Amino acid sequence: MKPSIKLDGVSKIYTMGEIDVVALNNVSFEISPGEFLVLLGPSGSGKTTLLNLIGGLDKPSSGLIEVNGFKVSRMNRSQLTHYRRTQVGFIFQTFNLIPTLTAKENVEFAADLVTNHPSAEQLMESVGLGHRLNHFPSELSGGENQRVAIARALATDPAIMLCDEPTGSLDFETGKRIFKLLRELNKTQQKTVVVVTHNATVGEIADRVLKMRDGRIAKTIINEHPLDPDKLEW
């Protein structure tokens, strides 16, 4: 099966004053369509950088990134904008909802960018928030905010969902519910999901875990039988 995401010899170096920081060092791997992948590692291991490169939020210093036929590493700015709009859905640790828009409007904010999208009400229903359409982010709990963020990410019907520490700001039970939602989207809608986390337990629900250290993939773990998110304990 043709890979959904392919990285070949990807490096990312940040220059901070007189110092060069190697965030990623010659990383190569592939992600299959519909795979649920976890990038695991401590702070500074390069996992968020890797996610940003896949999502077209940043450009690699060297190497090739290809996603669903899009040569992301070679795209110019407007091509990257189009790519992000059509191929990728982002979920962030701090939700990043627009505070002056309601939950429904935050979803529509993304939906406005594409034609033929599901209605905001449907998406909100799908994340269990059909009854909270007209609430502002400040009136929602952390878990509800993150579910709105997921609905927003789904608004453009992306093939790939990129999640950066999606439960980092949430309590344990709420976090479990979020992972359960992500897993369901992965299974029912065949979305490729990549989750970045420092919590090793989360890797148990993934199809595969890439452990990162010092900008490299240190280890790959394949879960023959991924754990049901309901059974997560940390």
Add this chain to the structure above:
Amino acid sequence: MVAVPKLHLKLLRDIKSAKIQYGAVAFIIFLGITIFICGYEAYLNLDISYNSYFDRLNMGDYWISVDEIDNRAVRQLNEIPGVAAIGRIRGDVNVDMGGETGEKVAGHVISLPSLHLPDVNLVQIESGGYFSPEFGREILVENHFADYHKIQPGDWLTLEYQGVKAKFRVMGIVVSPEYLWVTKSAQDAMPSPRTFGVFFMPESTAEQIFGMDGKSSELVLRVAPGVDRGKVLDRVKGILRRHDIGRITSKDDPVKVRAREIDIIRGVRTAYMTARKDLPSVQLLRQDLEGFAMLAFLFPLLFLTMASLSIYVLLSRLVESQRIQIGLMRAIGYSRSSILFHYMGFALVVGIAGSLTGVIAGHLLANGLTEMYVSQLNIPSMIVITHWGVIVVGILIGMGIPLVAGLLPAWSTLSIQPAEAMRPAIPASGNRIVMRTLAFLLGPFPYVLKVPLRNIFRNVRRSLFMASGVASAVILILVSMSFVDAVDSTFDMQFNVVQKYDAFVYLQGVGAASTATYIGNLKGVKETEAVLEMPYRVRYGGNTVDTSIAGFPAGSSMYWLVGEDGRRIDVTNDGVLIPISYKERLGAEVGDTVQLEPLVGTVGETEKKLAGYVQTAVGARAFMPLREVQKLQHNLGAATGIFVKFDGLPSADLLKRMYDMPQVASVELVSDTRALIDEMMGFFWVMIGFMLMMGVTLGVAIIFNGVTINVLQRTREMAVMRAIGLGDFALVNMISLENFIIGVVGVIGGIPLGEWVARLFMEASQRGAEDVFSIALTIFPRSYIIAVVVALVVLLISQIPALLQVYRQNLATVTKEWSE
């Protein structure tokens, strides 16, 4: 229902969430556009009103003064295609006002056709009617004089000429386009209506009185639009030559004294031509109007400059605070251009709000201002129209300036990398070297002092913005107060330092200086001094000024001159003292030799050293010792006026005795002149009050914005300080101290800038009217104190809303989230 794009919704909601700050900037734009529209539309309305009035009354384009000319010349002038001409007689009389004092005033008489209004320079009859064909002893009285003396049609006035008195019936009260602003001359631009009036009498009567049967002493021409004026004037000269007038001089084409002497020897007669634009009354009206236009330009410039600075800082702050949202928008696929336009939209909304409301308010005020001005100056007709061009320009400026100001911060969103943007920004720490130096210097001080001082340098741009807000408030208050101070100081100098006399007696033409002795002997008169004033041209190289030279005794106790340095300076036999308002025009320095040429006659041409420049508030003229001027005129013992100082208030009997003297033309009391000036200044004080109010309002809006930004940008930091135990009082003190120090910096910058802007305004407002009045820039200490205190108090009060917001915050929530 049309779905509103969520980006637009976000824009409106973001503005709403900070409505006071955006409202403040919109208000600044509103003020600037209001002043622009109001001032400029009023200027255009007044310009149109004047011109329309001049056209309606067929005001002349040229006045040609001669000793006398046959009225056939008028018929010949009328034969020139495109020219309408009239001939008339001008002369000076005394008017016996009767009453207890037998007061006499100076009257200027102009003849009009006996049976119908003239073809050129009509008068507008305000009440009563024109002359009747039966009775020749009739006059029309100019409105200003009639108004002051409560003269009505049907009243009788006694006119005296060369000792002969006759009663004249007032047939009507009129307004003349030549006398919308009544002037005697450029040097005497504000004669009190108590002592000077303009009258119109039938031609036949004037011919009789002045011995000008079939003749005129003045020709007035009106040239139709589109006619070649050069060719017309050539033909006019030809006609005048046929009537033995060999030379026409004018302000721009003067005749030297020597040439005049030769003309006299050869029997060549001279005429003097004045174009409409050079009439003193027209000059003053025009100068007033230009002052309007200047204010309509300069003030909005100041306001809109501050508005653009506010927009720049506000939007910079917005972009900074919404970095993560910008990163998100980029992440989910919004293009850079859509984000750019989104943030430009903030500036556009503010601009639209400010400019549309400003245009409406300005237009409404323009009508009111025009009406107020027209009524103040007794201008008989008012035209008020909507100037769509000005309105469109106002809207474009009001929208354009915020857009330009907002472009830079909005443009900065283009360079924000999505990944980097979504990482919370590192709080600004300021320049490393500066901060380390401060850390070293402030080491021994407590944190409540260290933190505010460091914060000032942490975000220099933010600190400078706030300082600029304080500076702008100081500038505006200082500029407004400088007008108050300058006028106060100038008239205080004129009436308390310079003019030490109580009355000025105008003699009939050139009289005898011995009249001063005679008046001095009257009971109730303390002291007198003779004055001789003659019209002169002062020349230095190629530069000339037309003025007059006034001669009075050296060491005069009645008239003290004040030099450039503010110290007393006396007339000197060695030279001439010239008004400082002529300095730039003449280009001469003290010690240079200037030529003095009489404007009338051939006697008195000489060279003198420029002995100094003097400050003259009202009526610029040069000064020499009386004896020297008498020598120049070859008339020792001559005088044209007398300074008089009374022993207390003058009695009615004393005034009557003075009026009864045949050599006295009129007596002008200084108290009357002051009253007239006070009345004229009424409108000025209203304008100053308006400027001051605008200035304070602008200052409040800018300072409020700056302070709010300064406080709200650091809500998390302040919440953390409160969380770790810093008391509310200590926090308020820290913030207040920081804001106060920035305010002091603003004051230090604002004062010299305020002085500079005040000088700019003062010079611009007097350009072209140096002959008439000259007001020196003065700023009293009280004005500096007012400006500084008001600015700093506004600063400290402005921080209250922001501090209250911080005080009410939930510490747990704020410390968890990033600062807005």
